[in-house]
Amino acid sequence: MNLTEHGIERVAVVGAGMMGAQIASLIAAHGYQVALTDAITGALPKAERRSVEETLPIVSWTSCPADSRLERNEVVYHVVFLVTRKADMSQEDFVDYWINKHTQLTAQLPGLRAYRCFPMIGQMDGPKPPFHAIAYIAFDDEESCKAALESEEFRTAVADGPNFQSADETYGFFAREYVIV
Numbered sequence: 001m002n003l004t005e006h007g008i009e010r011v012a013v014v015g016a017g018m019m020g021a022q023i024a025s026l027i028a029a030h031g032y033q034v035a036l037t038d039a040i041t042g043a044l045p046k047a048e049r050r051s052v053e054e055t056l057p058i059v060s061w062t063s064c065p066a067d068s069r070l071e072r073n074e075v076v077y078h079v080v081f082l083v084t085r086k087a088d089m090s091q092e093d094f095v096d097y098w099i100n101k102h103t104q105l106t107a108q109l110p111g112l113r114a115y116r117c118f119p120m121i122g123q124m125d126g127p128k129p130p131f132h133a134i135a136y137i138a139f140d141d142e143e144s145c146k147a148a149l150e151s152e153e154f155r156t157a158v159a160d161g162p163n164f165q166s167a168d169e170t171y172g173f174f175a176r177e178y179v180i181v
Helices: 018-029 043-053 091-106 142-149 152-163
Strands: 010-014 033-038 060-063 077-083 114-119 133-139 171-175
Touching (some): 018 033, 077 142, 091 114, 133 142, 142 152
Parallel strands (some): 010 033, 033 060
Antiparallel strands (some): 077 171
């Protein structure tokens, strides 16, 4: 491999997953300066540990400047929903409606930075949970969250709720996220 004949002395590899880290290592092994970057901050320490364990010579580990505030754990203002399905609806029908129809409405909220849905697929030992799914929406700050929750898009999403959820048994609260790993 001779990249210098093309004037290339330094290489940046975007994506610190298994393949990106191996590509970066291969290029570094041929004597080139390599910077490995990834949009997901947590990917770099894993790649770095693999590099050290396998003695792969990467020159630098950098977070991609395009990191979202969410990935860097800087956002955000979260709203978490503990969602309970309608009593006459199966979990399968509940998930189908929620994911394939309702989420398209919520995804239209102005200023929305992230929207994650976690429908229950089983439960651990212990008491039965009083809800069937968790969802969260995230915004840059309290002001954008407030604007979204007062928007026509949010009113439309709320109006759709009775099609799949028990509104009286679904709870929403504001939360701060702490990423541990």
